[in-house]
Amino acid sequence: MGRTKALFVLALCFLCSCPGEEQPPAPAPGAGAKPVTVTSKAFPEGATMPKPYTADGADLSPPLAWKGVPEGTKSLALVCDDPDAPRGTWVHWVLWNLPPETRELPEGVPAEEVLKSGAKQGKNDFGKVGYNGPAPPRGSPHRYYFKLYALDTVLNLAPGATKKQLLEAMGSHVLAQGQLMGKYQR
Numbered sequence: 001m002g003r004t005k006a007l008f009v010l011a012l013c014f015l016c017s018c019p020g021e022e023q024p025p026a027p028a029p030g031a032g033a034k035p036v037t038v039t040s041k042a043f044p045e046g047a048t049m050p051k052p053y054t055a056d057g058a059d060l061s062p063p064l065a066w067k068g069v070p071e072g073t074k075s076l077a078l079v080c081d082d083p084d085a086p087r088g089t090w091v092h093w094v095l096w097n098l099p100p101e102t103r104e105l106p107e108g109v110p111a112e113e114v115l116k117s118g119a120k121q122g123k124n125d126f127g128k129v130g131y132n133g134p135a136p137p138r139g140s141p142h143r144y145y146f147k148l149y150a151l152d153t154v155l156n157l158a159p160g161a162t163k164k165q166l167l168e169a170m171g172s173h174v175l176a177q178g179q180l181m182g183k184y185q186r
Contacts, residue, residue, distance in 0.1 A: 036068045036178030038148050042107070049144060049182040055135035056186070058108075061093065065104040066148050070176050073100040073150040077170060079163055080131065084142040091163045092144065093131040094122030096155050113159030122161040129160060134184035141185035150176040 042062040043049050051057035069076070080093035095109075098119040111130030114120055126132045136142040151173045157165060 036066050036148055036150060036176050038064060038066045038146060038178045038180040040064050040146075040180055040182070043182050046181055046183065048141075049134060049184045052107075053182075054133040054184055057133070059131075059133045060108040061105065061131035061133075062146075062182075063105065063107040064146060064148075064180065066178060067103065068176065068178065069100065069103075069150045072152055073175055075100060075151050075154045076102060077149040077151060077155070077166060078105075078146065079149075079166065080144060080146045081163065082134065082136070082142050082144050084136070084140075086137060091125040092133065093124055093146075094161065094163050094166055096120055096122070096157060096161075096166055096169075100150070120157065120159045120161075122157075122159070122163070122166060136184060136186060138186045141183040144182050144184060145179050146182075147177060147179045149174050 039045075040062050042053060049062065052060050053062040064078075075096065076098035077096035078093065078098070079091070079095075082090040082092065096119065098105075099117055102117065102119075109115070109121075109131060111128065112121065113129050121130050123129055124132050134142060134144055149170060151170060152175050153173045155166075155169045155173075157169045161169075
């Protein structure tokens, strides 16, 4: 077994063995996909998310931008979740079928099942469609991961789907992925 393949298998085994958290699909072995770079004008990687993007503020989705989407991408998907929630990973946003040429989302994406671009939004763990920001219990900071996936297909998934349904539909269609992490505490 080649070194690259062995490292991939080892990494996959590690990711699959992490308890209590759903793991996103990984790019196909040998795809050579580079990670997508995800950024925000509102906060840098690992920094505290400003209050307007939380339940303590206006609860707006933060502005996001990305680069490095590979050729052959047919659609983009986005998930925001908190792996530090007391009852396991808490989902804040589920979005898919963004057109492949999309390179950013503005602040305050409307909480609509279908956006003007044709992208669809699912239900978060608050039971609502669209984005709902951080609302952690008092205590240590929680991490919020905005994960972007470049897919080789347009998903046939009805609006209002859950993160679990999205991950199942994405299956082996992930060409590349990237993420931005912000923190928040009360």
